[in-house]
Amino acid sequence: MKIGFLTDFDGYRAPIHPESIEKYSLAVHLEKNIFDYLNYADSSQENVKNISNLSDLDIVACVENIQDKTLKELKEGAVLIGIFDFDKIEKIKSLRPDIKVLSFFKLPRISRAQNLDALSSQANLLGYASVLRAAKETSDVVPMMTTAAGNIQPSKVLILGVGVAGLQAIATAKRLGARVWAFDIRKEAKDQVESLGAKFVEASTEAQDSVYAKEVSEEENQKIQEALKKQVIDSDIVLTFAQIPGKKAPVLIEKSTVENMKKNAVIIDLAAGTGGNCEGTEVNKVVEINGVKIIGETDILNTVKHAATKLYSENVRNLIELYIENSEDEIFVEMSS
Structure with missing residues (x-):
């Protein structure tokens, strides 16, 4: 199974953090310059490869933005992971109805899904950053x-x-x-x-x-x-x-x-x-x-983009590991419904 991670083309975070890469048991395929927004150099770890062909990837993770051009190039039946609101899910499905969309917006509120909860991890940082933004203003x-x-x-x-x-x-x-x-x-x-x-x-x-x-x-x-x-x-x-x-x-x-x-x-x-x-x-x-x-x-989270990427990266990794273990888990049934 091939796992790919895409640049957040209109954002400031990444779906993977350098500290999370070594925790993957499989090779990870990264889009070139994925860490540019974070001022990190491209990773040179052994299990890292560059994405050469999007249609080779079984699982693709992004943050909350994906270009139509990229979407059209994904493998038939691929799994797409991201923080997609309901309007974005509808748009993705209209362009690629064959793709399985796992959006954190639809993550069930159950205890064993807590370490997957990207909305909560990002919201936590948003609460902190917003107070600092107000204090500055x-x-x-x-x-x-x-x-x-x-x-x-x-x-x-x-x-x-x-x-x-x-x-x-x-x-x-x-x-x-x-x-x-x-x-x-x-x-x-x-x-x-x-x-x-x-x-x-x-x-x-x-x-x-x-x-x-x-x-x-x-x-x-x-x-x-x-x-x-x-x-x-x-x-x-x-x-x-x-x-x-x-x-x-x-x-x-x-x-x-x-x-x-x-x-x-x-x-x-x-x-x-x-x-x-x-x-x-x-x-x-x-x-x-x-x-x-x-x-x-x-974009107030931009002020804490390193921390936001670190937490989101772990949410994504936990989700991918669970999916590889059991793709029919009720969590994924609800997320993709």
Whole structure:
């Protein structure tokens, strides 16, 4: 069985890390210059070969982008691994219906799949990196500082959406010395938020008992916006992570609320790629409204691309090893359905 790894042509990570290569029992076939984004030299390890013909590969791993030209050259019935959202899966299937697509977006939420969970590993780093991005953008400092000239109060940070990324953002902001508040519509979130030392914002009467947040009615969403308004206005930094799988992101912050925020406040909208949690967010742009910066960047993980590649590489390796052991495992049945 031949395994190949492709360059993330429009990204900044790689599906394999130099430290993972030696852990493979089989030869690994790498696309030329696969590590250019990471400033690593091409590997010279014994089990590494260059990809000479895409149609020779049985399993192909990438990150989240694959060119149509490359897709058309893959072997009939090949296995394609990546972080493909539902729209990308549909596009791949329309071009190559014979290919078996294993997308981490469709990984089942079961305990024995935890070491395969690329979405969680990347989200963890995203939560960390987003706090650092906000700290860089604000003109204030995050922790309390006591000097001979006087005291500076710690920043007030609000986290909206408390999944893996949101929880890591809370932990990172707390470590930096911020005062932290958080909100999520899921019932289990309150205990998680408080266990990290943050305060939970009560803003919904419809607490959901589910792993992922579900879409709410327009009326309920307006109630949430209104309940969050005071806390948003009082915050120095707001980080939003609220997403609904396969749906447009809910708008939690209205433009009128932004206009009443403190001058120099910062909003990092991590849902920008799916519509944004804040009115006024523009994808991959920094917008300023009444002195408040709204950052809609979708490549914040680029700041920790080495760590992101290292973790993703291990998720991919674990997935490939399990697939080679038993390609009919229920995990792959669900991922490719």
